[in-house]
Amino acid sequence: MHRCFEVTVLGTSSASPTKTRFPSSQLVRLEGDYFLIDCGEGTQHQLVRLGLRMQRIRYILITHLHGDHFYGLPGLISSMSLFGRTEKLTIVGPSALKNLLDTIISTTESRVTFEIEYIHTNPIKSETVLANRKWSVSTVPLKHRIPCTGFILREQGPELRLNASACEQLGVPVEWYEPLKWGDDWTREDGTVISNSVLTLPGNPNRSYAYISDTIYDENIVPHIQGCNLLYHEATFLHNLIERATETHHTTSKQAGQIAAKARVGKLMIGHFSSRYHQTDELLSEAKAEFDDCMLAEEGITVAV
Amino acid sequence: MHRCFEVTVLGTSSASPTKTRFPSSQLVRLEGDYFLIDCGEGTQHQLVRLGLRMQRIRYILITHLHGDHFYGLPGLISSMSLFGRTEKLTIVGPSALKNLLDTIISTTESRVTFEIEYIHTNPIKSETVLANRKWSVSTVPLKHRIPCTGFILREQGPELRLNASACEQLGVPVEWYEPLKWGDDWTREDGTVISNSVLTLPGNPNRSYAYISDTIYDENIVPHIQGCNLLYHEATFLHNLIERATETHHTTSKQAGQIAAKARVGKLMIGHFSSRYHQTDELLSEAKAEFDDCMLAEEGITVAV
Numbered sequence: 001m002h003r004c005f006e007v008t009v010l011g012t013s014s015a016s017p018t019k020t021r022f023p024s025s026q027l028v029r030l031e032g033d034y035f036l037i038d039c040g041e042g043t044q045h046q047l048v049r050l051g052l053r054m055q056r057i058r059y060i061l062i063t064h065l066h067g068d069h070f071y072g073l074p075g076l077i078s079s080m081s082l083f084g085r086t087e088k089l090t091i092v093g094p095s096a097l098k099n100l101l102d103t104i105i106s107t108t109e110s111r112v113t114f115e116i117e118y119i120h121t122n123p124i125k126s127e128t129v130l131a132n133r134k135w136s137v138s139t140v141p142l143k144h145r146i147p148c149t150g151f152i153l154r155e156q157g158p159e160l161r162l163n164a165s166a167c168e169q170l171g172v173p174v175e176w177y178e179p180l181k182w183g184d185d186w187t188r189e190d191g192t193v194i195s196n197s198v199l200t201l202p203g204n205p206n207r208s209y210a211y212i213s214d215t216i217y218d219e220n221i222v223p224h225i226q227g228c229n230l231l232y233h234e235a236t237f238l239h240n241l242i243e244r245a246t247e248t249h250h251t252t253s254k255q256a257g258q259i260a261a262k263a264r265v266g267k268l269m270i271g272h273f274s275s276r277y278h279q280t281d282e283l284l285s286e287a288k289a290e291f292d293d294c295m296l297a298e299e300g301i302t303v304a305v
Numbered sequence: 306m307h308r309c310f311e312v313t314v315l316g317t318s319s320a321s322p323t324k325t326r327f328p329s330s331q332l333v334r335l336e337g338d339y340f341l342i343d344c345g346e347g348t349q350h351q352l353v354r355l356g357l358r359m360q361r362i363r364y365i366l367i368t369h370l371h372g373d374h375f376y377g378l379p380g381l382i383s384s385m386s387l388f389g390r391t392e393k394l395t396i397v398g399p400s401a402l403k404n405l406l407d408t409i410i411s412t413t414e415s416r417v418t419f420e421i422e423y424i425h426t427n428p429i430k431s432e433t434v435l436a437n438r439k440w441s442v443s444t445v446p447l448k449h450r451i452p453c454t455g456f457i458l459r460e461q462g463p464e465l466r467l468n469a470s471a472c473e474q475l476g477v478p479v480e481w482y483e484p485l486k487w488g489d490d491w492t493r494e495d496g497t498v499i500s501n502s503v504l505t506l507p508g509n510p511n512r513s514y515a516y517i518s519d520t521i522y523d524e525n526i527v528p529h530i531q532g533c534n535l536l537y538h539e540a541t542f543l544h545n546l547i548e549r550a551t552e553t554h555h556t557t558s559k560q561a562g563q564i565a566a567k568a569r570v571g572k573l574m575i576g577h578f579s580s581r582y583h584q585t586d587e588l589l590s591e592a593k594a595e596f597d598d599c600m601l602a603e604e605g606i607t608v609a610v
Contacts, residue, residue: 016384017350023380041380042347045322065413067383075328075346075376079321100412107405108370109451146414 005030005155005207005305007230010046011038012271012297014214014236014250015068022046022299023068024213024272026232027057028153031134036060036076037151037211043072044079050300055085059130061137062093063213064148070097074104081113088115092129092137094147095120123147126224133157140224142215144249150212152225158182160196161203172199209305210265213272216246217255222263230305231265232297234272235283253283257290271297310335310460310512310610312535315351316343317576317602319519319541319555320373327351327604328373329518329577331537332362335458336439341365341381342456342516348377349384355605360390364435366442367398368518369453375402379409386418393420397434397442399452400425428452431529438462445529447520449554455517457530463487465501466508477504514610515570518577521551522560527568535610536570537602539577540588558588562595576602 006029011022023040027047034056036043047054054076062070070093080089091097098118105112119129121139130137134157140150158181167177176186181203186194210225213234225231236250245252251259253270260268268291273280280296287294295303311334316327328345332352339361341348352359359381367375375398385394396402403423410417424434426444435442439462445455463486472482481491486508491499515530518539530536541555550557556564558575565573573596578585585601592599600608 015387017353019354022350041377042350045327045347048322049324067380067409067413067415071376071380072346075372078372082320096412100408103405103408104372107401108372110372 003031003155003157003204005209006302007209007232007269007305008050008052008302009269009271009297009299010043010050011040012273012299013040013068014234014272014274015066016275017042018275018278020299021273021275023071024063025072026211027052028209030153030155033058033135035137035153038063038069038213039072039076040068041071041075044076046299047076054080055083055087058087058090059137060089060091060093061151061211062091062097063142063150063211064144064146065094065096065100066144066146066214069214074101074108074110077101077105077112077116078108078110081111085114088117090117090119090130092119092151093121094123121147121149123149131156138224140210140212140221142212142221143218144214144216148214150210150215150221150224152208152210152228154208155206157206159203159205160200163199163201166199170194170199207305212259214250216249217251217259219259219262222259225259225263225265227264227266229266230269230303231260231263231267232269232271233259235270235287236272236274238277238282238286253286254290257287257294260287260291260294266293267303268294269297269303270294308336308460308509310514311607312514312537312574312610313355313357313607314574314576314602314604315348315355316345317578317604318345318373319539319577319579320371321580322347323580323583325604326578326580328376329368330377331516332357333458333514335460338363338440340442340458343368343374343518344377344381345373346376346380349381351604352381359385360388360392363392363395364442365394365396365398366456366516367396367402368447368455368516369449369451370399370401370405371451371519374519379406379413379415382406382410382417382421383413383415386416390419393422395422395424395435397424397456398426399428426452426454428454436461443529445515445517445526447517447526448523449519449521453519455515455520455526455529457513457515457533459513460511462511464508464510465505468504468506471504475499475504512610517564519555521554522556522564524564524567527564530564530568530570532569532571534571535574535608536565536568536572537574537576538564540575540592541577541579543582543587543591558591559595562592562599565592565596565599571598572608573599574602574608575599 013021
């Protein structure tokens with residue numbers, strides 16, 4: 001059975017919101033852990049509207065310090081405190097974020113009821129910023145007007161499952177089950193070795209989700225996101241505005257499709273749409289022409305990775 | 306004919322938003338000028354949703370630096386710039402606001418395309434902070450956990466209208482029309498004086514709107530808001546939570562009604578409701594028991610002053 005790994009879209013607008021679109025934010029649920037990626041203005045409202053429990057969020061990943069990606073953070077921290085949070089919150093993002101949040105918190109004389117741990121991203125080098133036995137989070141350096149990183153969330157864990165009848169028949173002790181799922185052979189007490197392949201079956205390969213926003217078209221990211229099951233890529237403009245996209249360090253829908261094709265990802269989801277687009281059909285069809293398995297990010301949808 | 310003086314409610318929640326309630330913000334239109342009072346997170350989204358033109362806003366009045374009253378300001382300034390604003394914006398609020406906004410703007414490397422003028426409020430003394438021939442804005446010191454002021458917007462102008470037939474019959478020169486509307490008598494060239502009352506009729510008395518949030522119950526504000534046509538008063542809690550209200554420096558719905566009765570205002574509108582109240586009927590009936598002409602603030606409603 002697949003473990004839980006899903007993305008709920010909270011906001012899909014670029015710099016300015018529209019009647020129906022909120023600025024960037026997504027909630028990722030991975031093996032029982034909740035991650036928020038970006039936190040544009042109104043994110044806490046979206047969480048409440050969609051019935052998602054803000055206190056479950058343990059990690060917040062901020063790509064860069066443009067307002068549409070983090071102006072919801074002070075309000076979210078304030079509400080978490082108001083509702084009595086005590087659990088630590090880990091914020092991963094550009095190094096300037098800590099001072100800015102500290103200044104906001106002290107100016108507003110806010111009481112924060114929990115510890116905030118900051119992990120600084122390096123905008124020029126990919127790094128693993130969080131990891132445990134179940135998953136890892138690594139960064140992808142992006143080319144935007146200010147320091148910016150994308151994020152890749154990967155499952156980590158045994159990709160094999162036990163061949164229950166074989167294990168039983170051969171009398172494998174319970175303490176060997178976990179090593180077997182990780183690929184070890186079984187060494188019996190008498191020293192004989194039983195090959196892992198006899199005792200396991202192909203399981204669930206580890207999945208990965210790449211969140212790429214904001215960036216100019218940049219093929220340097222392809223090796224990082226190669227083969228991801230799901231790629232979210234910004235697609236701020238249609239390709240007829242390629243000059244505007246280049247000038248503002250954004251990507252066109254066509255280019256997002258091209259990146260997905262080069263990286264051979266499983267599925268592409270585009271978002272971060274300019275407020276000039278009331279309809280998004282054309283953005284979708286433009287990306288689809290480059291990479292067919294493409295969908296639009298929309299407020300409230302949940303996508304399995 | 307009455308001039309335009311109306312209030313559109315953008316947000317009615319207290320500290321944390323609910324599914325249907327946004328944090329504090331109101332748009333006031335007065336004689337062609339647009340004022341925003343408070344600017345909680347999501348205010349720009351509310352303006353867009355309600356089809357209200359953010360670039361028309363010339364003055365922003367901030368009561369105090371709790372996040373639910375100003376966290377929407379950086380995003381609003383950013384969107385105003387993105388859409389090419391050049392007209393000056395005047396922000397009236399606590400003195401710490403300027404430094405905080407400057408820090409946010411510089412950290413995010415935002416380009417602000419227009420001049421921002423700051424006017425600092427004095428939290429311990431009522432002052433007129435803005436005034437012209439048409440209207441004035443003055444402050445009301447409030448008792449909250451941090452420095453806080455309410456605001457009173459008043460029409461200013463001639464309260465008399467010309468008695469057209471009398472003016473014509475007696476041959477009043479055109480240049481006397483304006484002084485007559487302001488109450489002057491007419492001094493003819495030969496030195497004789499014609500009483501104002503012969504030449505004018507009762508016109509439209511100047512109206513006033515008082516915005517009182519956030520504050521503990523405080524009768525000291527009554528002389529300031531005496532006789533206002535419309536009073537917005539916070540009513541965060543029902544009176545059974547009077548202890549919680551006192552402790553957090555907020556007002557109960559009953560107390561808001563009592564203040565309205567003491568100040569003999571024309572109409573009371575209550576808002577700033579705690580997120581614990583899914584239904585607001587009881588908040589309304591509690592205030593109404595003290596002051597009958599009371600209504601609930603609700604997102605999107607427009608009330609004539």
